[in-house]
Amino acid sequence: MTAKPDLLVIGGVTERMMGRLTAEFTVHALYDQPDQGAFMAAHGTAITAVLTNGHDGLRPDLMAALPNLKIVSSYGVGYDAIDATAAAERGIVVTHTPNVLNDEVANTALLLWFSVSRRLVPNDAYVRAGRWEAEGNAPLSRSVQGRTVGIVGLGRIGQAIADRLAVFDSTVVYHSRSPRDVPYRYYADLTEMAGDSDVLICITPGGAGTRHLINRDVIDALGSEGILVNVSRGSVVDETAMVQALREGRLGGAGLDVFEAEPRVPSELFDMDNVVLQPHVGSATHETRQAMGDLTCDNLSQWLGDGSTITPVPECRNIG
Numbered sequence: 001m002t003a004k005p006d007l008l009v010i011g012g013v014t015e016r017m018m019g020r021l022t023a024e025f026t027v028h029a030l031y032d033q034p035d036q037g038a039f040m041a042a043h044g045t046a047i048t049a050v051l052t053n054g055h056d057g058l059r060p061d062l063m064a065a066l067p068n069l070k071i072v073s074s075y076g077v078g079y080d081a082i083d084a085t086a087a088a089e090r091g092i093v094v095t096h097t098p099n100v101l102n103d104e105v106a107n108t109a110l111l112l113w114f115s116v117s118r119r120l121v122p123n124d125a126y127v128r129a130g131r132w133e134a135e136g137n138a139p140l141s142r143s144v145q146g147r148t149v150g151i152v153g154l155g156r157i158g159q160a161i162a163d164r165l166a167v168f169d170s171t172v173v174y175h176s177r178s179p180r181d182v183p184y185r186y187y188a189d190l191t192e193m194a195g196d197s198d199v200l201i202c203i204t205p206g207g208a209g210t211r212h213l214i215n216r217d218v219i220d221a222l223g224s225e226g227i228l229v230n231v232s233r234g235s236v237v238d239e240t241a242m243v244q245a246l247r248e249g250r251l252g253g254a255g256l257d258v259f260e261a262e263p264r265v266p267s268e269l270f271d272m273d274n275v276v277l278q279p280h281v282g283s284a285t286h287e288t289r290q291a292m293g294d295l296t297c298d299n300l301s302q303w304l305g306d307g308s309t310i311t312p313v314p315e316c317r318n319i320g
Contacts, residue, residue, distance in 0.1 A: 003026070004024060004025050004026045005024075005025055005026070005048045005049060005304065006025065006026045006028060006043065006046045006047045006048060006049070007021060007025035007026065007027050007028065007047070007048075007049045007050070007051060007300070008028050008030055008047045008049070008050045008051070008066070009021070009027055009028065009029045009030065009050075009051045009052075010030045010031070010050065010051070010052040010053070010056045010057075010058065010062075011031070011052060011053045011055070011056040011075075013051065013075075013293070014289075014290075014293050016290065016293060016294075017293045017296065017297055020297045020301070021051070021297065021300070024300070024301060024304055025049065025300070025304075028043060028047070030062075040062070040065045040066075041065075044065040044066050044067070045066075045067055045068055046068070047066050047068065047069060048068050048069060048070045048071070049069070049070065049071045049072075049073070049300060049303070049304075050066070050069060050071070050072045050073070051072075051073050051074075051075070051296060051300065052072060052073075052074050052075070052081075052082070053074060053075040053076050054074060054075070054076030054077070054078040054079060054080075054081060054096075055076075055081065055280075056081065057074070057079070057080075057081020057082045058072055058081070058082045058083075060083060060086070063083065063086065063087065063092075069090070069092050070091070070092060070093070070303070071092065071093050071094075071095070071299070071300065071303045071309070072087060072092060072093070072094045072095070073095045073296050073297075073299045073300045073303075073309075074094065074095060074096045074097070074296070075097060075292055075293065075296040076096060076097060076101075076283075076292065077096055077097055077098045077101055077157075078096075078205060078206055078232075078233060079094060079096050079313055080205060080206040080207035080233065082094055084313050084314075084315040084316060085315050087315070087316065088315045088316045088318075088319060091319060092316070092319070093303070093309055093312050093316045093319040094312065094313045094315065094316050095296075095299040095309045095310070095311050095312050095313065095316075096311060096313055097291075097292040097295045097296055097311065098156055098311055099156060099311075100288065100291040100292055100295055101157075101282075101283035101288050101291075101292060102156050102157050102160045103160060103288075104282065104283045104284075104285055104287075104288040105157050105160075105203070105231055105282040105283050106157055106160035106161045106163075106164060107164075108231055108257060108278070108281070108282040108283075109157075109161050109201050109203065109229055109231045109255075109282075110161065110164055110165075111255075112229045112231070112255025112256070112257065112276055112278065113144065113199055113201070113227060113229050113255055114144055115255060115276045116227050116229075116253040116254065116255045116274060116275070116276050117141060117142045117143070117144050117199075117227060117253070118141045118142070118144065119138070119139070119141040119273070120276070121273070121276055122138070122273040123138050123141075126138045142225075144168055145168055145169055146168070146169045146170070146171075147168070147170055147171070147198040147199055148170070148171040148173060148196060148197050148198050148199075149161075149165055149170045149171070149172055149173070149197060149198065149199045149200075149201060150173050150174065150175065150187070150193045150194060150196070150197035150199065150200045150201070151172065151173070151174040151175075151184075151201050151203065152174070152175050152176075152190065152200060152201065152202045152203065152204050152213070152214070152232075152236075153174075153175075153176055153202065153203045153204030153205065153232065154174040154176050154180055154182065154184070155176075155203070155204075155205075157203045157231075158174065158176075158201075158203045159182070161201060161203065162174070162182075162184065172184045173185045173186075173187060173193055173196065173197065174186060174187070174193075175187045175188070175189075175190045175193050176204070190213065190214075190218055191217050191218050191221045192221070194218045194219075194221035194222040194226070195221035195222070195223075197222060197226065198225070198226060198227070199226065199227045199228075199229065200214070200218075200222050200226065200227070200228050200229065201229045201230075201231070202214060202228070202229065202230040202231065202232045202236050202237065203231055203232050204232050204236060205232070205233070206232060206233025206234075206235050206236060207233075207235075210232075210233070210235070210236050211235045211236070212235070212236070212237070212238040212241075213236050213237075214228065214230075214236055214237040214238060214242070215238045215241060216238065216241040216245070219238075219241055219242055219245045219250065219251050220245065220250055222251060222252075223250070223251070223252065224249055224250055224251065224252055225252045226251060226252050226253075227252055227253045227254065227255065228242065228251060228253075228254045228255075229254070229255040229256075230254070230255075230256050230257065230258055231257045231258065231282045232258065233258055234258040234259040234260040234261070234262055235260055237260075239259065239260045239266060242254065243266050243268050243269065246268075246269070246272055246274065246275065247268060247272075252274065253274035253275060254269075254274070254275045254276075255275075255276045255278075256269075256275065256276070256277055256278065257278040257279075257280055257281065257282045258280050258282075259280075262279075262280055263279065263280075265277060295310065295311065298310055299311060
C-alpha cells in the first residue's frame, strides 16, 4: 500500500475538511505539537503540502524548514501572510479561495455601512433600555439612498459591492492600481476620491503595498459626514489616525470588520455610537465557509491527482 503524502495543517479545520484530508494525506497539526521546532526538525523533510488560512499564513522560517514543499492551500481569499513570490521561486504553488466568498463579504460591507448610517446599533440599545417609551423618538439618522460610494480596490468583491449599489441609486467611483473596463469613474488619486465620496469602502488586498493606504489625509478628505467601511485587512487603515479622527469629529463614522492587531481592538472605539464593530466575520456564514473549505481541499485533491490546481494565486499560475 502506497504511503499517503504528509500534510501540515496550520490553524483549525472543520470536521468535513478533516475527513477529506485524512482520506488522502497523513495529517500533522502544527498547533498540536508541544515543541514545534523539534517537530519540524523531525518531520520537515517529509512534508510536501501545507493547509493554512489567511490569518496564520506560512511564516518564512516554516517555509524554509520544508525543503520538499510543493503546495500551500490557503483557506481564504487574502494571502498576504504567505510569501507567494518566494514560494513561486521555489516551484511551490500557493492557492486560495476566491469567488466563493464574494457575495457574503459584499453583503457585509453594505451591512456595515447601513448599520452606521441608519444608527442600527444605538437604536437597538435605545429600545432595549426602555428609552423609546421614556424619552420618545430616537435621533434622526442618515439616508443611504443616492450616495457617492468610493470603492478602494475594484477586484471580484469590489465589483460585487458595486453591482449591489445600483439598487440604492449610488454613484460608484473607484481607486485601484490601474483603471478597469467598467462604467465607473476611476480616481488615480485616492485622497481626491475620498473628498468626492460620502462613503469609502476598502476591499483592497493587504500587505506592505497597501499598509496605511487610508491615512490621515484620506480620512480628512472623507470628512465629518463621511463613513469609512473596512472589510479588507486592518493594515490598510491607519488605525491611530482613524480613531483620532472619530474622537475629534473629523470622520463621521466607521463600519469595521478588520483591525490592525486583531483580535485586539482599540478600546476607544467601544463607546462610540457612530462605529459598528465586527470580529472579522465578513465571510463567516455556514454556507460560505463550507464552500471555502471544500475549495481548499479541492485544490489539494487536484494537485495530488495530476499536479494542477483550481485557484492558484497570480504569482503561481505558471507552476504545475
